[in-house]
Amino acid sequence: MERYYQKEIETASAEQIREWQNERFLKTLAHVWKNNTYYRKKMIDRGVIPEDIHSVDDLWKLPYLTKDDLREAYPYGLMSAPLSDCVRIQSTSGTTGKRVVAFYTKEDIDLWEDCCARAIVAAGGTKEDVVQVCYGYGLFTGGNGLHGGSHKVGCLTLPMSSGNTERQLQFMVDLESTILCCTPSYAAYLAESIYEKGIRNDIKLKAGIFGAEAWTEEMRRDIESRLGIKAYDIYGLTELSGPGVAFECCEQSGMHINEDHFIVETIDPDTGKVLPEGEKGELVFTSITKRAFPLLRYRTKDIAVLKREKCSCGRTFVKMSKPMGRSDDMLIIKGVNVFPSQIETVLLNQGLTSNYQIIVDRVGTTDSIEINVEMTPELFSDTINTIEIRERQITDAMKSMLGIFAKVSIVEPKSIIRSEGKAVRVIDKRKLYG
């Protein structure tokens, strides 16, 4: 029999969900209007005031928020609760320029953890389970989110954070972990290591909750068969709280969006026009229960399809497909968000040209990023040692900007292929979206 973390909510009727959404949306709008000058100004610029909004049906009247707004309003501009009520920040990967910070009150964290707890229970988690969390802890939302959710379910929680595969495997075997939470590529990497070590029969995993990056159905089947588990997808964004905005159930055919906390829309990314539910488009979320950092109509840049139909798991929340692509140029590499513009900034800061090419690949199960840069007179020297020192400076600057290692290769001037006068900036060989 299907189990739920919050049965009455997760299986609520469409009317009930609608009622919650209307009430919470209007309350959030009033809260934002009163406390957030940044969004209030956006509304005024658009000629809309709270009196124009009577229900969720009027949502379309409100202006969109984008990542650019979050950067412009950085750090406190979109905070809607007094600092004294906020207890936590989380942040996206990236740089000073690109960093996005989100704030939480105690209650915000509580509700976020509820969302993660729903995902864990949907993946079969109970208080008898041992949950190994190998998402990064710290500013990244992955670790803290699933950790909190796991506590709520009452599971024994292993706050492993990312990396140190030896130790991960040792704990996995010794403590008999049953649920694994990490990025799908790390799960695949762990599976490989388990086979190499010949400890497949010593592990007790039954399920995995994998998110923070795109993965295909093929990858799911591969991980499932190698680890002998069920692999579940989870979706979220730091801007909206973190993982747990949507999660998969036993059907494994799309992720239920926690509609008691978020209103979802799909829009045409080019025109901004709202699309009928069921059409492929960019997902836009409105958070309706948050106090510190409620975002109204936040454009995710993720392209997906919504499906509202009876689900065999009994949950009534709408389902979103796996993201099928991005409407911007953001790359997700090893679970980290990377924008080509960040790379360009480093190159220009280092006195290089903006002629570069990013090659992303997945070797085995590990993402790799290589940046080809054209040699310049400033970088060149007759001694290899000098060139290598400069190369290292670029690599270090790249690492501190992106948060991950990127191999920098120097190529001949004018050797980077240009199409119609414009360089092809990114070659992604991973084919993540099938």
Added chain:
Amino acid sequence: MSVRQLSVFAENKQGSLYETTAILSEAGINIRAFSVADTNEYGVIRMIVDDPRTAAYSLSSEGKIVSVTDVVGVQISDSQGGLSKLLGIVSQAGINVEYLYAFVSSIPNTANVVLRVSDNETTEKILRESGYSLLTDEIARTQI
């Protein structure tokens, strides 16, 4: 007193050296000495040519990355122990050699050594005091 050396960036790919020599040949440049230092991904071609200025101009107008560096050129005896003797003197003086390459000369029983050091002046002074003849651009152009 020193000799001007041309360095050219070359990616490790087929035809890369030829591209450089073809440009120089086209420009009527005679290459007097040629050496390549390579890493996994790229190489640096180092050359002494008869006309460094024209050579550098031709290469860079073909999109090559070129640098011109002053290096120390010295004539040594083309006999057993010749190079070793020179390096002994350099080492004694506490001079660190970044790289060097050597080639025989058209002058009988003579070889030439190109040295890349951090301090050309001191090195040249020491070598002169030890009785060595140093190469100049003029000598490189005509006699080596």
